[in-house]
Amino acid sequence: xxxxxxxxxxxxGYRRFWERLANHHTLVFYDRPGTGLSDRNRTEFSLDSExxxxxxxxxxxxxxxxxxxxxxxxxxxxxxxxxxxPRRISHLILYATYARGAAIATxxxxxxxxxxVQAHWGxxxxxxxxxxxxxxxxxxxxxxxLRECAAPEIVTKILDFAYRSDVVHLLASLRVPTLVLHRHQxxxxxxxxxxxxxxxxxxxxxxxxxxxxxxxxxGDFESVLRAIAxxxxxxxxxxxxVASGQSALADLAMAVDDPVAQEARSFIRTLDRVILSRYRxxxxxxxxxxxxxxxxxxxxxxxxxxxxxxxxxxKNYLVWAAPGSGxxxxxxxxxxxxxxxxxxxxxxxxxxxREEFLASLGQLDSQRKPYLCLIDEVDAKSEETWPYxxxxxxLDASVDRDKQFVFVLAxxxxxxxxxxxxxxxxRPKGADLLSRIPAGNEYEIPPLHLGDRVLVILSQFKQAGxxxxxxxxxxxxxxxxxxxxxxxxxxxxxxxxxxxxxxxRLPTGEDRIKYDHLFGxxxxxxxxxxxxxxxxxxxxxxxxxxxxx
Numbered sequence: 404x405x406x407x408x409x410x411x412x413x414x415x416g417y418r419r420f421w422e423r424l425a426n427h428h429t430l431v432f433y434d435r436p437g438t439g440l441s442d443r444n445r446t447e448f449s450l451d452s453e454x455x456x457x458x459x460x461x462x463x464x465x466x467x468x469x470x471x472x473x474x475x476x477x478x479x480x481x482x483x484x485x486x487x488x489p490r491r492i493s494h495l496i497l498y499a500t501y502a503r504g505a506a507i508a509t510x511x512x513x514x515x516x517x518x519x520v521q522a523h524w525g526x527x528x529x530x531x532x533x534x535x536x537x538x539x540x541x542x543x544x545x546x547x548x549l550r551e552c553a554a555p556e557i558v559t560k561i562l563d564f565a566y567r568s569d570v571v572h573l574l575a576s577l578r579v580p581t582l583v584l585h586r587h588q589x590x591x592x593x594x595x596x597x598x599x600x601x602x603x604x605x606x607x608x609x610x611x612x613x614x615x616x617x618x619x620x621x622g623d624f625e626s627v628l629r630a631i632a633x634x635x636x637x638x639x640x641x642x643x644x645v646a647s648g649q650s651a652l653a654d655l656a657m658a659v660d661d662p663v664a665q666e667a668r669s670f671i672r673t674l675d676r677v678i679l680s681r682y683r684x685x686x687x688x689x690x691x692x693x694x695x696x697x698x699x700x701x702x703x704x705x706x707x708x709x710x711x712x713x714x715x716x717x718k719n720y721l722v723w724a725a726p727g728s729g730x731x732x733x734x735x736x737x738x739x740x741x742x743x744x745x746x747x748x749x750x751x752x753x754x755x756x757r758e759e760f761l762a763s764l765g766q767l768d769s770q771r772k773p774y775l776c777l778i779d780e781v782d783a784k785s786e787e788t789w790p791y792x793x794x795x796x797x798l799d800a801s802v803d804r805d806k807q808f809v810f811v812l813a814x815x816x817x818x819x820x821x822x823x824x825x826x827x828x829x830r831p832k833g834a835d836l837l838s839r840i841p842a843g844n845e846y847e848i849p850p851l852h853l854g855d856r857v858l859v860i861l862s863q864f865k866q867a868g869x870x871x872x873x874x875x876x877x878x879x880x881x882x883x884x885x886x887x888x889x890x891x892x893x894x895x896x897x898x899x900x901x902x903x904x905x906x907x908r909l910p911t912g913e914d915r916i917k918y919d920h921l922f923g924x925x926x927x928x929x930x931x932x933x934x935x936x937x938x939x940x941x942x943x944x945x946x947x948x949x950x951x952x
Contacts, residue, residue: 691854
């Protein structure tokens with residue numbers, strides 16, 4: 404859709420993916436006019452203009468014959484070029500793309516996306532990032548990246564052009580070797596459009612892939628690279644695949660005598676029946692350690708009780724949470740447990756600018772009902788003066804204006820609550836902000852430990868199953884061992900992604916999560932973990948923990 408060749412190279416996953424292809428090919432990228440490093444003064448938005456731009460690039464480089472890769476909105480342009488210049492195309496690769504733009508979504512949805520981007524590019528960029536990278540920590544980088552790539556006026560016109568693009572009439576005439584790749588759960592371009600595309604191109608090879616990411620360099624990118632390498636005839640060295648798997652697992656504690664691995668095996672071996680409700684704090688948020696669980700239950704009850712006793716007094720809270728402890732999810736689940744008469748609003752300082760924050764606060768002024776408000780990453784934007792200045796009047800609203808606002812200010816700066824408070828106090832209005840937190844309303848949420856990680860993955864399996872209309876009754880203990888030891892699954896968000904993908908791979912009628920369901924077909928990490936964990940895994944493989952609500 405849009406790009407910025409200088410900025411995107413900062414993304415390590417992007418570099419790693421394309422550098423692998425560059426081992427055997429010279430790669431050429433360019434920013435379409437109106438975006439990135441290209442001329443931003445673009446006036447024409449049509450398939451013909453896009454085709455002319457591609458022709459200019461290829462002719463300028465004097466490329467007589469080339470492989471052409473079209474991704475997303477670039478797919479129709481690649482198809483148009485291959486149809487017009489078949490002798491110059493050795494291979495056509497179409498990843499996560501389409502032939503009929505109008506089929507991507509309903510007219511109402513397409514109009515809503517364009518309107519959102521046009522009216523509020525900050526919110527619109529995050530919405531697009533969430534579609535491209537669902538439940539991924541890199542989505543915030545992508546949102547900022549999109550905003551740097553182009554102005555909203557350009558983006559809306561590109562979206563409109565993309566939704567209007569239709570190259571169906573060209574497909575039957577294509578006479579070049581074609582590979583179509585598409586991930587099953589792609590939310591940006593539905594999988595059915597990739598399958599339709601392949602069916603309409605003579606002799607096209609279709610490669611369905613696992614995963615939800617629209618961007619090829621995210622998720623299981625090894626399967627994408629393998630499919631492309633096989634199609635182009637590139638050598639696929641066995642040692643390269645193994646090295647990749649070993650590198651990906653470098654952070655796993657898999658040695659049989661490793662203390663972390665020993666603790667994990669000992670703990671998981673005894674998990675025969677897990678009743679999640681025993682560990683539930685609120686909603687689907689669970690904690691294993693009793694002291695932590697009861698402390699957070701006290702927080703939940705205290706915040707909820709604040710709405711039962713109206714009065715002119717502040718009901719603000721300051722929470723320090725270890726990174727990956729699920730502080731946002733805890734507050735979200737708490738909000739979901741409150742009566743519907745109580746509104747909920749959250750704002751993350753790392754994801755909003757001054758205007759967006761002002762608009763968010765303005766919504767509170769327009770409402771008459773009580774509100775629970777989460778200000779996430781309240782310790783961010785340390786160089787800015789406006790966050791605390793704008794927030795202070797709302798922290799006083801219950802006293803000055805008799806508003807029933809309960810604010811939860813949450814952050815992860817420093818090593819504990821005292822450390823975060825000291826850092827906040829040095830900022831403009833920081834001491835004033837801290838003075839708005841009543842005594843006894845300050846809490847710490849410690850990091851997730853072994854029992855917590857196991858509980859999170861079990862609850863995420865259960866929840867992801869419910870969302871997909873599946874009932875998960877058992878989980879193989881080896882899959883819990885893998886999740887517990889993998890440092891790349893360090894927080895609730897990453898564990899959630901693992902669970903969702905596993906559910907997607909379940910055969911019809913299966914109500915058990917097995918170790919193999921954690922991996923896509925041919926994923927070298929599967930075999931590498933299995934082999935390096937022997938013989939310890941023998942006591943966990945094909946043994947299941949029963950899961951109950």
